[in-house]
Amino acid sequence: xxxxxxxxxxxxxxxxxxxxxxxxxxxxxxxxxxxxxxxxxxxxxxxxxxxxxxxxxxxxxxxxxxxxxxxxxxxxxxxxxxxxxxxxxxxxxxxxxxxxxxxxxxxxxxxxxxxxxxxxxxxxxxxxx
Ligand SMILES: [Ca+2]
Numbered sequence: 001x002x003x004x005x006x007x008x009x010x011x012x013x014x015x016x017x018x019x020x021x022x023x024x025x026x027x028x029x030x031x032x033x034x035x036x037x038x039x040x041x042x043x044x045x046x047x048x049x050x051x052x053x054x055x056x057x058x059x060x061x062x063x064x065x066x067x068x069x070x071x072x073x074x075x076x077x078x079x080x081x082x083x084x085x086x087x088x089x090x091x092x093x094x095x096x097x098x099x100x101x102x103x104x105x106x107x108x109x110x111x112x113x114x115x116x117x118x119x120x121x122x123x124x125x126x127x128x129x
Contacts, residue, residue, distance in 0.1 A: 002031035009038040009115045019060075019098055019108025023050070026058075026108040030100040033068055037093040038115040044089040046076075049110040055080035058100040060109055062087065068095045078109070088116070 009015065017034060019026040036044055046062065053060065056079060063073035073095075078084045094113075 001027065001029065002033075004033045004035070007034060007036045007113070009036055009044065009113060011039040011042050011115050011117075013038075014112055014114040016110065016112050017096065018110045019053075022108045022110055024107070025105040026053075026098075026100060028100055028102050028105060030098060032098045034096040035066060035068075035093070036095070036113055037066075040092055041118050042092055042115045043118050044092070044094045045114045045116045046084075046087045046089075046094070047112045047114070048083045048086070049112065050107070051078060051083045051109045052081050052106045053079050053108060054100070054104045054106055057104065058106070059098070060084075061097045061099075063095050064090045064093070066093050066095060068097050 007015065020030065038044055058079060060078040061074055062076035064075060065073050067073060075087055076084045
């Protein structure tokens with residue numbers, strides 16, 4: 001099963017993203033993409049609450065921007081049971097892609113995506129004051 005979800009995150013809004021059927025096991029043969037964007041001057045902060053995929057075969061990949069085929073944008077390559085670190089986007093867009101192979105499933109993942117004011121901008125404001 002493959003699907004694409006477009007998420008418009010309002011400034012300061014927070015949402016939860018999970019693998020399908022979480023906290024039950026996800027399905028085999030998934031290819032799911034989420035494209036998140038938020039207001040200009042805001043960034044997206046991902047915080048992981050749970051992570052458990054079949055190590056070496058089922059992956060969550062996260063990257064900056066809007067092009068999930070550009071491997072230079074990758075910031076997280078998650079597989080297995082280690083919780084990925086909190087990750088802040090470099091701009092106002094971020095993508096996630098979850099793929100599973102044909103055998104063995106796990107409980108998957110749960111994370112929150114929050115729109116936060118750009119750190120660069122608040123630093124500038126602090127300097128001005
Ligand atoms: Ca698998």
